[in-house]
Amino acid sequence: VQLAESGGGFMQAGGSLRLSCVASGVTFTFSLYTMGWFRQAPGKEREFVGAISWGSGRKDYADSVKGRFTISRDNAENTVYLQMNSLKPEDTAVYYCAGRTVYSDLAYRDTAYDYWGQGTQVTVSS
Numbered sequence: 235v236q237l238a239e240s241g242g243g244f245m246q247a248g249g250s251l252r253l254s255c256v257a258s259g260v261t262f263t264f265s266l267y268t269m270g271w272f273r274q275a276p277g278k279e280r281e282f283v284g285a286i287s288w289g290s291g292r293k294d295y296a297d298s299v300k301g302r303f304t305i306s307r308d309n310a311e312n313t314v315y316l317q318m319n320s321l322k323p324e325d326t327a328v329y330y331c332a333g334r335t336v337y338s339d340l341a342y343r344d345t346a347y348d349y350w351g352q353g354t355q356v357t358v359s360s
Contacts, residue, residue, distance in 0.1 A: 235261070237349055238352070240354060241354060245356070251356060252318070257312040258312070263309070264307075265288060265289070266288045267336055268334040268339065268341065269307060269314040270282065270284065270331075270332045270341070271285070271329060272330045274327055274330070283299055285340045293305050303316060305317075314331060322358060326356060326358050327356060329354050330351055334348055335348050
C-alpha cells in the first residue's frame with residue numbers, strides 16, 4: 235500500500251486547511267483499513283493527531299486538536315481527509331498519513347501502523 239498526502243501549505247493562525255491522503259496498491263477494499271494522521275514538529279517526536287477505524291468509522295483525536303480537526307474518508311476514492319480549522323502556530327509540523335493492516339483496530343502509537351506517506355508540511359504563522 236502506498237500513501238500520498240497533499241494539501242499542506244502556509245496559513246495564518248485561525249485559518250483552515252484540508253489534507254488529503256490517497257492510497258494506491260490496495261489489496262483489499264479501502265474501507266477495511268484503519269487510517270491515521272500523525273505529525274512531527276522540528277525537534278519533537280512524531281505524535282498522534284487522529285484516526286478513523288475500518289468498518290464503523292469510529293474516530294478519535296488527540297486532545298490538542300479535538301474540536302478543531304476532523305477526519306473523514308471516502309472509501310470509493312481510497313482517500314482519507316484531515317480538515318484542520320482554527321489553526322494555531324503550534325500546529326506547524328510535517329503531517330503524515332498512516333494505515334494499518336486490514337481489520338486492525340484504531341491505534342494511537344505510530345509503531346502500530348504499517349503504511350506511511352511521505353508527509354506534507356503545514357506551517358501556521360501567528
